[in-house]
Amino acid sequence: MKDHTSNFSSQEATHFNDLSRLYFVTGKGGVGKTTLSLALTRYLKSCGLKAHYICFTSRGDHKLSKDLKISYQQLDIAESVMAYIADKLGSKLIASWILKTPFFKSIFDMVPGVSDMILLGDIVDKLMKDPELIIVLDSPSSGHTIAMLESPHNFKEMFGKDGILTNDIKKMHKSLYSANFFKGIVCTLPTPLAIHEGMEVKNFLQSHNFVDIDLVLNNSLVNTSNLKMETLPSFLKEKIKFEQEIQAKYSKQISQILPHSIYMSKKKIICELEEKMEKLV
Amino acid sequence: MIKIPSKPIEIFCGTGGVGKTTLATSRALYLTSQGLKVLVITIDPAKRLKEILNLDEENAGVIQTIDASVFNKDVSYKFDALLMSPQTTLNRVGIKHDLINDFNNPILKILARPHGGMNEIMSVLELQYHLQSKVYDTIVLDTPPGKHFIDFLIATKKINAFFDKSYLDIFKYLNKPISAATPEQAKKSKKVVSLIIKSGIKKLLSYLEHVTGASFVDNFINAVVSVYKSKDSFLSSLSFQKNLKQQTFSNWFLVTSADQQKIDEALSIHDQAQSFFHKDSYILINKCISTHLNDWHPKASSPDYQLKKSMLQTELNLLKYAKKHFSNCISFNEVLAWHSVHQVQKLSEQWSKTPHL
Numbered sequence: 001m002k003d004h005t006s007n008f009s010s011q012e013a014t015h016f017n018d019l020s021r022l023y024f025v026t027g028k029g030g031v032g033k034t035t036l037s038l039a040l041t042r043y044l045k046s047c048g049l050k051a052h053y054i055c056f057t058s059r060g061d062h063k064l065s066k067d068l069k070i071s072y073q074q075l076d077i078a079e080s081v082m083a084y085i086a087d088k089l090g091s092k093l094i095a096s097w098i099l100k101t102p103f104f105k106s107i108f109d110m111v112p113g114v115s116d117m118i119l120l121g122d123i124v125d126k127l128m129k130d131p132e133l134i135i136v137l138d139s140p141s142s143g144h145t146i147a148m149l150e151s152p153h154n155f156k157e158m159f160g161k162d163g164i165l166t167n168d169i170k171k172m173h174k175s176l177y178s179a180n181f182f183k184g185i186v187c188t189l190p191t192p193l194a195i196h197e198g199m200e201v202k203n204f205l206q207s208h209n210f211v212d213i214d215l216v217l218n219n220s221l222v223n224t225s226n227l228k229m230e231t232l233p234s235f236l237k238e239k240i241k242f243e244q245e246i247q248a249k250y251s252k253q254i255s256q257i258l259p260h261s262i263y264m265s266k267k268k269i270i271c272e273l274e275e276k277m278e279k280l281v
Numbered sequence: 282m283i284k285i286p287s288k289p290i291e292i293f294c295g296t297g298g299v300g301k302t303t304l305a306t307s308r309a310l311y312l313t314s315q316g317l318k319v320l321v322i323t324i325d326p327a328k329r330l331k332e333i334l335n336l337d338e339e340n341a342g343v344i345q346t347i348d349a350s351v352f353n354k355d356v357s358y359k360f361d362a363l364l365m366s367p368q369t370t371l372n373r374v375g376i377k378h379d380l381i382n383d384f385n386n387p388i389l390k391i392l393a394r395p396h397g398g399m400n401e402i403m404s405v406l407e408l409q410y411h412l413q414s415k416v417y418d419t420i421v422l423d424t425p426p427g428k429h430f431i432d433f434l435i436a437t438k439k440i441n442a443f444f445d446k447s448y449l450d451i452f453k454y455l456n457k458p459i460s461a462a463t464p465e466q467a468k469k470s471k472k473v474v475s476l477i478i479k480s481g482i483k484k485l486l487s488y489l490e491h492v493t494g495a496s497f498v499d500n501f502i503n504a505v506v507s508v509y510k511s512k513d514s515f516l517s518s519l520s521f522q523k524n525l526k527q528q529t530f531s532n533w534f535l536v537t538s539a540d541q542q543k544i545d546e547a548l549s550i551h552d553q554a555q556s557f558f559h560k561d562s563y564i565l566i567n568k569c570i571s572t573h574l575n576d577w578h579p580k581a582s583s584p585d586y587q588l589k590k591s592m593l594q595t596e597l598n599l600l601k602y603a604k605k606h607f608s609n610c611i612s613f614n615e616v617l618a619w620h621s622v623h624q625v626q627k628l629s630e631q632w633s634k635t636p637h638l
Contacts, residue, residue, distance in 0.1 A: 028298030030541030141297045147396045163494025235573035262591040
């Protein structure tokens with residue numbers, strides 16, 4: 001990463017040595033994962049780093065990423081699985097044949113974790129091949145994330161001591177759990193239930209030995225700039241007071257608070273958030 | 282009068298964090314208050330229901346009776362609640378087919394963990410069980426968000442594919458009898474075996490062994506064989522899928538929330554569940570604030586005007602979308618409350634409203 005930090009003082013350059021390689025942005029649907037992921041990617045790029053934004057499934061917004069000058073990559077599970085099997089067996093033809101058999105098809109159907117695990121392995125591989133690369137992963141919503149990160153552990157147990165898969169899982173875990181590799185960002189909203197859910201995801205990740213996890217409170221009305229309390233209707237005053245109480249109660253658990261933006265355009269909202277990303281990096 | 286007629290099964294679906302569990306529980310509470318016998322089931326491994334109803338995780342898989350007085354101290358009726366436990370469901374199937382030892386398979390046990398991958402398929406079996414027992418007037422179902430909900434919808438399709446006849450041949454080849462074969466069948470299966478060997482199943486299993494290790498293949502085959510032996514239980518769930526589509530059998534509620542930015546996600550769930558929805562499916566918009574802000578008229582171009590606009594944006598978009606795709610919509614006003622029991626109580630009152638659009 002040294003080449004990219006020339007614009008910064010040496011102190012800042014040292015700071016960059018602690019950067020994580022994989023920013024895993026998760027949380028319930030609709031809490032702002034994509035917005036946060038794009039803002040974070042833009043911030044990392046503005047620091048001169050080689051940051052890529054990768055999106056799961058079809059949630060991604062190709063046009064928005066383009067507007068923000070962020071290269072957009074969508075992961076394709078079927079492709080990853082095929083590439084992995086082809087690599088293991090040394091033949092694309094056999095791999096495509098195997099994946100077409102009802103036997104294997106139903107294995108992948110009944111046990112969806114297999115494909116998720118292969119996909120995660122693919123991402124880790126990308127990072128190992130290019131030591132300068134940083135990936136911001138706009139992850140699936142928390143339930144799916146939990147299944148995805150838990151499945152390698154389950155399969156390791158299932159496959160026992162031998163076999164290529166067990167060895168590959170071990171290899172993947174070695175990278176994933178190495179220092180300054182994985183950083184989890186759990187995005188949540190300012191309601192008691194949402195925060196509770198966010199903390200549950202955080203606890204899950206930590207219980208699986210992912211230690212570096214930040215809980216980020218998004219869409220906070222309390223922190224919206226230029227609010228004049230006296231002109232607001234009573235419901236909003238009440239809502240803001242309620243959010244203040246929530247923030248006070250969970251201040252220790254929350255790493256960063258992002259304001260509700262009064263902008264209507266996604267691009268503007270993301271650019272506004274970009275300035276608040278330093279604390280998460 | 283119940284404004285939305287109750288059905289044997291009522292399904293709450295939607296993206297994460299919109300309030301599916303809270304609304305499902307409020308519906309259960311409301312229907313109970315109208316004199317129905319109700320069971321609310323959550324098949325979401327996140328088990329929000331556990332917190333709302335203060336249930337014990339250890340009792341997952343066991344029906345627990347909830348006293349409605351926790352929501353409203355003036356009432357005395359009760360309803361039942363169940364946290365899905367795939368292992369409990371699997372055990373029940375095991376007992377029914379006398380396969381308890383076979384089901385003790387390490388792979389089956391891992392797959393039957395809440396996030397192990399078989400949750401959705403086992404959920405279909407669990408629901409079928411309670412529907413057939415006919416104890417309840419209505420079963421309110423709280424589903425997991427996103428992909429796992431889709432997994433639930435296509436679970437019977439997967440079951441069907443799994444028990445596909447052509448697939449059975451593998452076990453015949455492996456000399457793992459599924460049922461006692463008549464001499465005629467045995468003769469036929471010999472033929473099949475030679476066919477399979479030609480088509481390369483032996484090769485296929487050797488690839489599997491190469492990738493996963495030998496001990497896995499052995500456990501795996503045994504796991505599949507024991508599931509096969511109980512296939513009647515699995516296949517009986519196929520009728521459930523058909524019933525789900527019937528208007529007299531199911532109420533579908535697509536839950537959305539005015540505090541979330543994602544309409545396209547709701548849209549994608551809607552698309553995938555389209556074949557199940559019927560004319561009287563409902564869209565619910567939770568956490569609406571427009572009625573709360575009705576009397577607030579900030580001057581155009583003032584910062585407050587901008588604030589109001591930005592806060593109402595999602596709600597208005599959701600309404601627009603609802604009008605386009607649904608004939609019934611119910612808006613639930615946001616409830617500012619620390620405790621979910623208060624929210625459930627407040628929301629249950631809103632069920633007596635007439636749907637709009």
